[in-house]
Amino acid sequence: MRMGIWSRGIAILSLVVAAIPGAAQDRDSPKGSPGRDVVVQGERLPSPQAPPPPGITVQSDRIVNRTLDEKAQMFVRCAPFFPPKVLRRAIDGQPNRPTTLLAMDSFIRANQACWPDMPSPPLPPPPDLASCWQVYTVTGLPVCRSNYDRGAVLEAAIARFAPDAALTAQEVDEPAAIARLEAREKQRLLFAYMDEKIRAQVTQCLVRAEPEETTRMVRAHGDAALQTQYVYRILDRARHCLGNPERIEVEPLFFRYALTDAFYRWVVAVRDVDSLLPAA
Numbered sequence: 001m002r003m004g005i006w007s008r009g010i011a012i013l014s015l016v017v018a019a020i021p022g023a024a025q026d027r028d029s030p031k032g033s034p035g036r037d038v039v040v041q042g043e044r045l046p047s048p049q050a051p052p053p054p055g056i057t058v059q060s061d062r063i064v065n066r067t068l069d070e071k072a073q074m075f076v077r078c079a080p081f082f083p084p085k086v087l088r089r090a091i092d093g094q095p096n097r098p099t100t101l102l103a104m105d106s107f108i109r110a111n112q113a114c115w116p117d118m119p120s121p122p123l124p125p126p127p128d129l130a131s132c133w134q135v136y137t138v139t140g141l142p143v144c145r146s147n148y149d150r151g152a153v154l155e156a157a158i159a160r161f162a163p164d165a166a167l168t169a170q171e172v173d174e175p176a177a178i179a180r181l182e183a184r185e186k187q188r189l190l191f192a193y194m195d196e197k198i199r200a201q202v203t204q205c206l207v208r209a210e211p212e213e214t215t216r217m218v219r220a221h222g223d224a225a226l227q228t229q230y231v232y233r234i235l236d237r238a239r240h241c242l243g244n245p246e247r248i249e250v251e252p253l254f255f256r257y258a259l260t261d262a263f264y265r266w267v268v269a270v271r272d273v274d275s276l277l278p279a280a
């Protein structure tokens with residue numbers, strides 16, 4: 001039994017986001033112009049521990065999710081072997097294709113000393129390390145470990161190879177960029193499961209609705225609490241992408257990876273390139 005795009009199935013499509021303002025911008029008076037006030041404009045970031053906005057709830061059973069996320073982050077911080085060619089296949093490849101899974105599997109095996117809980121030899125055959133390793137929550141619902149591993153690798157790859165990646169409202173509203181995104185996603189998702197296609201559609205809508213906030217979320221890489229606040233905010237502001245539900249339930253640690261993936265697809269389309277990663 002495989003776990004789909006949402007760690008608890010399409011039920012999580014009752015989704016996500018809270019108030020997380022952008023950093024304040026200072027407008028200082030020119031040097032040599034005494035008497036002028038300094039005007040600070042912008043919104044204050046809420047506490048990283050701020051609760052979700054009204055109508056958004058966090059899944060109650062999150063111990064397993066937090067553990068998987070911590071292990072995934074530990075892996076990418078430790079991994080010394082970061083081959084662009086392998087990462088391109090893992091990140092830009094078609095979901096569920098053998099070549100895509102094998103690329104992620106080989107990346108894990110090349111850095112297996114950094115992968116928490118690596119099974120003792122003999123290791124499972126490829127591409128098992130990139131497949132859905134199910135971990136069961138207290139309530140008995142399975143969560144795919146691979147979703148967190150792949151998401152953490154994607155975040156780290158963007159931070160390492162494309163730290164300048166960003167989106168603006170003007171860019172995501174450009175008809176040519178929209179057409180490129182649709183054409184490429186149609187091809188990329190040929191072998192995707194239905195829930196994966198739904199995730200892609202929903203998160204790409206959310207990114208298009210809040211491109212600047214998504215950029216801030218991605219650039220907050222390494223600060224999971226702050227990223228969670230951006231997740232809440234994006235979902236709260238773009239509820240129309242979810243059908244304007246009165247109640248949204250989300251697992252924010254996993255959902256930030258879904259948003260990061262959609263952000264990556266949008267940046268590739270806007271820049272009209274094959275990948276944000278170097279070829280070698």
